[in-house]
Amino acid sequence: MKLLVNIDVPDVREAEAFYIRAFGLTPARRFGDDGVELLGFEVPLYLLRKEAGSVGAGDSRRRYGRHWTPVHCDVVVDDLDAALARALEAGATQETPLRQADWGRIVTLADPYGHGWCLLQFLGRGYDEIATP
Template identity: 50%
Template structure:
C-alpha cells in the first residue's frame, strides 16, 4: 500500500518554495497549475491548490466548513526528520513558517513545532543516539 500525503495550499509557488527550499524536497510531477507532487520524504506529498473559502466536501458532516489558511489545529500533523534542526528551523522561518514551540531537548533528540505559511502544523525532529529507541530501552 502506498501512502500519499495531500496538503491544501492557497499559493502554489509559495508552497513549492517552502517545501523544496525549506525542507529539501524535490518537485516530482506538475500535473496542472493546481497539483504538484513533491518527492524526497518517505511518502510523496501532493500540494493541491484550493481557494480560501472553498468547501472541502460537498455534503454530509463537515460540509458547512470552508477552507481557511489561517493557523488551524488538526489532530494530524507531519513530522520531518532533519540532520540539523537549528538550520532547518531558520530555513523554514525564512520561507514563512511560524515557530510555535522552540527547539526542545528530549531523551531521543530535539523537536521544534512550527506552522507552515498555510496554517498547517508540522514538527521537525533531530534524532540522537538510537532515536525513539532511547525511550524504550534507556541506558
C-alpha cells in the first residue's frame, strides 16, 4: 500500500513555487497545467488545479481562504526556527506561537491557499517521550 497526498490549489505554478520555497521540495512529473508531483517528503505531494467554487465533496464548494479540516499534514524538521523562517518567507502565515511539549516543539501555519500545516521538531525520543505502554 502507498499513500499519496493531494492538495487542491487554484494555480499550480504559483503553488509549486510556494511549496518549493517553503519546504524545499523538488518538482517531478507534470500533468499539463492541471497538476505537478513534488518530491522530498516521505510521500509524494500532488498539487492539483481545482477552481475556487467548484464542488469538492458532497455539497461543499472549494474555497481558498483559511478553512478548517480534520485532516492536516505535519512536517517534521531538524531546526524548527529555520524551517519556520523559510515557510514565512515563502508566503505561509504563522497561526500560533512556537510551543514546547514533552516530545518537542510545534508551530502551526497556513499556506497561501488556506490549508493548515504543522511544523514539528522532535526532541529527545520524540513521541516515544509520551507513548503509553
